[in-house]
Amino acid sequence: MRSFLIFPALLLLAAVNAAAEPVKVIFDTDMANDCDDAGALAVLNALADLGEAEILAVVTNRKDPSNASAAAVDAINTWYGRGDIPIGTDKDGAKVGGKPSSYCAALRDEFPHDARPDDEMPDALDIYRDTLKKQPDGSVVICSVGALSNLEDLIRAEPELVQSKVKKLLVMGGGFPRTHRPETNIKLDPASAVTVANEWPTPILWQGYEVGGAMDNGAELQDAPKENPVRRSYELRPFHEGRSIDHGKPNHDLATVLLAVRGAEEEYWTVMKDGRAVFDSDGNSEWKRDWNKRHEYVRIKGHPRKLEKVLGNLLAAPPKK
Helix, strand or coil: CHHHHHHHHHHHHHHHHCCCCCEEEEEEECCCCCCHHHHHHHHHHHHHHCCCEEEEEEEECCCCCCCCHHHHHHHHHHHCCCCCCCEEECCCCCCCCCCCCCCHHHHHHHCCCCCCCHHHCCEHHHHHHHHHHCCCCCCEEEEEECCCHHHHHHHHHCHHHHHHHEEEEEEECCCCCECCCCCHHHHHCHHHHHHHHHHCCCCEEEECHHHHCCCEECHHHHHCCCCCHHHHHHHHCEECCEEHHHHCEECHHHHHHHHHHHCCCCCCEEEECCCEEEECCCCCEEEECCCCCCEEEEEECCCHHHHHHHHHHHHHCCCCC
């Protein structure tokens, strides 16, 4: 029954947004840990199918012991007809290690792609440099849903390039107005979070863990074809006593992609301004008003189910190509 509701609505959105210029996005993703990274890339591709986004590049920010995060990215992009999108990997990876991904190796082995192992792919910093240099000034949106290691490398190596080319940075990380324990993405590399929060020269919109924690997506993929690698990632990722596809899971990264492309739409979001995000060396986060930087963070407006439905429709949309 869901397909009868989802796809005509997407066609209508495509017609409405056809005249707008697509948002140029570089997607900086963990991809090695949780399947919401795969879901977020699906949402980004669905928005590209609607003409709302142009995916300039994808870089991974956590070293996956399976050496297959780039292959997972390429398998998803290939499914959506975008197998030529540049991909880079962080060779150092996040400073905190982890177990092999529950799904990256399967996407590498079971789905079409032409990516090489992570340690043979272009470096994430080089992909950032090459991509940004080709774009008009002030035109690129960076969407980060993982460790901030690549962004620290970029701002340290190319501050003027960031200043001239990047329009805005969206970050899924931390918790606001404060956390009582480090959020996962920040905990991966707390030092990089401190650097980005203090030194990044363009506006930053922060999305805390509490946003995605209020919504679940993934069960919509039960109706997707088995050839869909995003469905496979949710089938393989354990969640509670089952799998992420059974009842869905928190959609942290999906929401960040939507914000990066559509902005903080008044119907769904309240934007908190007049302050800055602060991180300590352990990764704890807090919103402070003592120094006004170009930082914002978002809260969900109204019932989260409205936003959850929008994200679910995009997650389950079939490829246009």
